[in-house]
Amino acid sequence: MIWLSLGLVALALLGAPLFTVIAASALLGFAASGIDLSVVMVEFHRLGEMPVLVAIPLFTFAGYLLGETGAPQRIVRITQALLGWLPGGLAIVTIASCALFTAFTGASGVTIVALGALLYPALQLAGYGERFNLGLVTSSGSLGVLFAPSLPLILYGVVAQQLQLGRPVSIEDLFVAGFLPGLLMLVMLGGWSSWRNRALRTSMAAFSWREAAAAVRESAWEIPLPFVVLGGIYGGYFAVSEAAAVTVAYVLVVEVLILREVPIAKLPDIMRRSMVLVGAVLAILGMALASTNYLVDAEVPAKLFTAVREHISSPQTFLLALNLFLLVLGMLLDIFSATVIMVPLLLPIAIGYGIDPLHLGIVFLANMQIGYFTPPVGMNLFIASYRFDKPVLELCYATLPFFFILLAAVLIITYWPALSLALVR
Amino acid sequence: MAPPDDSGSAPDGVRVGGVLRAVAFAENAVLVLLLGTLVAVAGGQIVLRQLNVAVVWADPLTRLLILWIAVFGAVAASRDAQHITIDALSRFLPPRAQRVAAAVVALFTSAVCVVLAYEAARFVGVEYAMNTAGLGAVPAWVLALVLPIGFALIALRYTIVALARIRGLAPAGAGR
Secondary structure, eight states, X not given: OHHHHHHHHHHHHTTOOHHHHHHHHHHHHHHHTTOOTTHHHHHHHGGGGOGGGGHHHHHHHHHHHHHTSSHHXXXXXXXXXXXXXXXXXXXXXXXXXXXXXXXXXXXXXXHIIIIIHHHHHHHHHTTOOHHHHHHHHHHHTTTTTTSTTOHHHHHHHHHHHTTOOSSOOOHHHHXXXXXXXXXXXXXXXXXXXXXXXXXXXXXXXXXXXXXHHHHHHHTXXXXXXXXXXXXXXXXXXXXXXXXXXXXXXXXXXXXXXXXXXXXXXXXXXHHHHHHHHXXXXXXXXXXXXXXXXXXXXXXXXXXXXXXXXXXXXXXXXXXXXXXXXXXXXXXXXXXXXXXXXXXXXXXXXXXXXXXXXXXXXXXXHHHHHHHTTOTTTOHHHHHHHHHHTOOHHHHHXXXXXXXXXXXXXXXXXXXXXXXXXXXXX | OOOOOOGGGSSSOHHHHHHHHHHHXXXXXXXXXXXXHHHHHXXXXXXXXXXXXXXXXXXXXXXXXXXXXXXXXXXXXXXXXXSOOOOOSGGGSXXXXXXHHHHHHHHHHXXXXXXXXXXXXXXXXXXXXXXXXXXXXXXXXXXXXXXXHHHHHHHHHHHHHHHHHHHHHSSTTSOO
């Protein structure tokens, strides 16, 4: 069994699709316990019994569609008009617009491609140092993971609900819990960027009512969207799946029918490309339902908790160990796979230490978010390297200061649970 | 996202390539149709709710569409080599070892998917024997057929990749 497990790990490290690695481990586990293997398919079939999952294809499609329109330009223009007068204004514009766009596209790595191409040259033109620009754009691409309606938050909620924890972990509560920690990350990153570039108040920096009005007019169709969706979710008017349906309908009507920025003939291709990502995420989720079923059945989380308990007695030490572990994990696994594979193991242990499941979710995702650009294998490093035609090593070096700032934010989020929980109750 | 890689049609003759392209076209069409239906049903439901009209079959249909999108999306991801992977090791290997590793990985993937397709077929058989109710007049086993078909298609894609990789290995050291 040990050798088989090591073999699976080796195959995963060599690039086998993770859903097959998870499926193989579930199959082996069930076979070893003498359980009928078709239970794997029974579990996978449960993807069709979770109404909340409807949010995943709908938000992803809406995000891909928005990426094909002039919306990214308009987001940048309007944030520039409103925030550009601050010291280091364009850096703050970058952070704010990336966070907004990432939240809407479900943190799927599209942000760097869609916004980076606009912001990187603009930053360079405004006189920001090249290394700072690269680091800023690469690390900003992962902001927004903690804001509604990010897919990782939805996925965490779905996985947590499978574990029968005795207390509900609602996705709406997770969205509320992520708000202040997400804001903390934006403020810390924005504050540092602003201070670093305090000399760079650009010539166009004075706030102009005329430009602000023009930018608002240009984005008139898109401005209601975040208010409808975020207001609807945070205000409790819609369930997440309804908000997703409203978003898609709104984006389709505005961008395709009213503004006509995407020809209808291009829609099938955008639909297909967005569903490739959805298929990849749901395939690992479906297989993880099976492997989680096996783990719970074999009482693995309980055994793990006993083993961990022997070495770690206080919740604080556990959280520190968790931070370190997730930092390493974040270098290897993307945020989606990490959530479906690790949360079923970690959450029961964390609850054993008295940690709130909502708080753990925020800590987990904040930690994994840095993993997007943790050297040497963070995914955003490679996307940015490809997009800006720079060696990965240079990007590692450029993102280092941003890495330490967000790491500090993660530590604050970890040891200050009230930040996540204050708004929930 | 990387452009779709056409590995499916590369290794074999024009005929096989043509068949695979037709299959790919059908897969794409189904995927687009599924998402289009989902958007229409989910959006329509919200409008109807405002009018206080409840449609009984809308929720079960939505959930079914998710399962189908998951399977056909996974099939499309296999074709584009867009499945989520770790792939931390292979880029440090020498070129020849990389090709061997790629062949082994593709073989493993198709083997797992063959097992999954077989278990899915058995699952469909159980649903058929128990005559589980599905959606309206359609029994559950028909709706679950997507599972064996989907995993068989994924297995097919990876078998083709594996064969191409193995064939590429045959002339030892002769480049690609």
